[in-house]
Amino acid sequence: MFRTSKSLWPLALFGVANAAIGPISDLVISNKVISPDGFSRSAVLAGGTFPGPVITGHKGDRFKLNVIDSLTDNTMLRSTSIHWHGILQNKTNWVDGVSFVTQCPIAANDSFVYDFKVYNQAGTFWYHSHLSTQYCDGLRGPFIIYDPADPHRSLYDIDDETTIITLSDWYHAPALSANGGLPLQSQAVLINGKGRYPGGPAVALSVINVQKNKRYRFRIIAMSCEPSFAFSIDNHTLTIIEADGENTTPLVVDSFQIYAGQRYSAILKANQPVGNYWVRADSDLRGLPGFDGGRNSAILRYAGAPSADPTTTSAPTNPLQEINLHALTHPAAPGNPWSGGADVNININHGFNFDTFHYEMNGVPFIPPTVPVLLQILSGAQAAQDLLPTGTVYSLPPNKVIELSLPGTGVELGGPHSFSVVRSGDSPTYNYVNPVRRDTVSLGLADGNATIRFVTDNAGPWFLHCHIDWHLELGLAIVFAEDIPTTGQINPPSKPHK
Numbered sequence: 237m238f239r240t241s242k243s244l245w246p247l248a249l250f251g252v253a254n255a256a257i258g259p260i261s262d263l264v265i266s267n268k269v270i271s272p273d274g275f276s277r278s279a280v281l282a283g284g285t286f287p288g289p290v291i292t293g294h295k296g297d298r299f300k301l302n303v304i305d306s307l308t309d310n311t312m313l314r315s316t317s318i319h320w321h322g323i324l325q326n327k328t329n330w331v332d333g334v335s336f337v338t339q340c341p342i343a344a345n346d347s348f349v350y351d352f353k354v355y356n357q358a359g360t361f362w363y364h365s366h367l368s369t370q371y372c373d374g375l376r377g378p379f380i381i382y383d384p385a386d387p388h389r390s391l392y393d394i395d396d397e398t399t400i401i402t403l404s405d406w407y408h409a410p411a412l413s414a415n416g417g418l419p420l421q422s423q424a425v426l427i428n429g430k431g432r433y434p435g436g437p438a439v440a441l442s443v444i445n446v447q448k449n450k451r452y453r454f455r456i457i458a459m460s461c462e463p464s465f466a467f468s469i470d471n472h473t474l475t476i477i478e479a480d481g482e483n484t485t486p487l488v489v490d491s492f493q494i495y496a497g498q499r500y501s502a503i504l505k506a507n508q509p510v511g512n513y514w515v516r517a518d519s520d521l522r523g524l525p526g527f528d529g530g531r532n533s534a535i536l537r538y539a540g541a542p543s544a545d546p547t548t549t550s551a552p553t554n555p556l557q558e559i560n561l562h563a564l565t566h567p568a569a570p571g572n573p574w575s576g577g578a579d580v581n582i583n584i585n586h587g588f589n590f591d592t593f594h595y596e597m598n599g600v601p602f603i604p605p606t607v608p609v610l611l612q613i614l615s616g617a618q619a620a621q622d623l624l625p626t627g628t629v630y631s632l633p634p635n636k637v638i639e640l641s642l643p644g645t646g647v648e649l650g651g652p653h654s655f656s657v658v659r660s661g662d663s664p665t666y667n668y669v670n671p672v673r674r675d676t677v678s679l680g681l682a683d684g685n686a687t688i689r690f691v692t693d694n695a696g697p698w699f700l701h702c703h704i705d706w707h708l709e710l711g712l713a714i715v716f717a718e719d720i721p722t723t724g725q726i727n728p729p730s731k732p733h734k
Contacts (some may be wrong), residue, residue, distance in 0.1 A: 261411055327695075337610065448539065451504070
């Protein structure tokens with residue numbers, strides 16, 4: 237997947253009771269042996285749990301998150317950085333958290349204060365390590381920004397920490413043991429931090445408790461390092477109202493594919509007979525698909541139902557198609573309503589070089605520089621050709637519409653802006669009138685050509701990369717350096733270390 241980068245409720249859905257934190261908080265990163273699927277391993281954890289604690293706030297809040305690196309296990313990376321996935325970081329590029337793009341990693345026994353304001357954003361986000369493949373070892377957690385004036389508020393009754401659903405692949409070996417950068421095989425899918433693996437023990441699964449006739453806003457977050465998930469809840473429909481922090485017009489489906497880094501808010505009405513129903517997050521072939529023994533599953537349990545595994549079956553007939561999602565407000569894509577109708581048009585091909593064993597974008601792999609791109613700019617570099625890594629930094633002018641075409645080969649892309657998806661990776665149709673806006677998109681199959689548009693209204697270097705972490709590690713990324721001349725003048729950091 238490519239991406240362009242309050243209260244103290246008990247978290248009944250998570251493996252341990254875990255209070256939400258934020259907007260001002262310490263976040264300790266440490267090692268701990270855990271066994272979310274019955275297999276014990278040392279992991280890299282935020283707040284000592286998997287997933288990490290929910291970070292919450294409200295639209296317009298200022299966040300001050302002091303990340304303290306207390307890592308000690310030398311079988312995994314001991315430095316770290318935290319990326320706040322989906323947060324636009326307007327005028328605060330320096331706290332985007334991308335190692336070697338906007339900052340140096342935080343060294344063990346050191347700390348770094350991420351100080352930023354969310355301005356006009358609200359929705360479902362998440363945070364994760366952005367150093368090498370470290371988040372595959374466990375450093376991932378939800379980040380929710382509530383909107384007191386949510387335009388969809390009349391559609392649901394309950395939206396709190398108990399309605400967050402995290403989906404994660406889980407590995408029994410540390411990420412650094414990957415042979416030559418080849419992806420490790422994940423053993424399990426964890427839903428809210430619990431799951432089972434083939435041949436493993438029948439550990440308790442996560443239970444999502446509901447009351448009959450109540451309406452729930454579930455916030456589903458794909459914290460995957462590699463596979464996508466086919467998500468559904470037996471015998472229930474889901475009304476999509478948000479994609480990646482952007483409100484959508486309501487769309488009723490009974491299942492959806494969710495790719496690494498993506499998020500959806502979906503309303504479920506608990507209108508079925510009291511009982512237990514399977515919650516399914518089936519991995520694609522990059523994981524271990526199937527539901528035998530309760531794998532890739534959790535339980536939706538109505539109040540009054542017995543504590544037992546469900547006996548329900550799944551037969552979705554109305555899956556989500558991205559082209560049917562539409563932005564709720566200001567739906568038109570920026571620029572002119574035709575292909576190439578932007579100020580700057582960029583085509584990025586990607587592939588794999590078997591000679592160098594690296595992924596490439598337009599023929600060049602991203603090899604992390606020794607000096608972060610932002611620091612290079614602040615030190616005087618003013619042209620893309622002067623910035624390292626050579627050939628992977630693209631200079632973009634300010635306040636222009638950018639159209640980015642991405643011929644697909646089945647990966648996912650995330651990037652520095654919410655963007656209008658004028659062509660989905662699995663569709664030949666262009667939509668400039670009311671496309672969905674989001675920050676992570678699947679490029680589709682080999683004959684796909686996902687096309688996105690955004691406006692360069694946020695100075696700084698931003699990471700456009702594959703959100704399959706193993707692909708990113710092998711070079712599948714570039715940097716968009718927006719408005720280089722004024723980058724140093726936009727809210728420069730003031731003593732972020734402490």
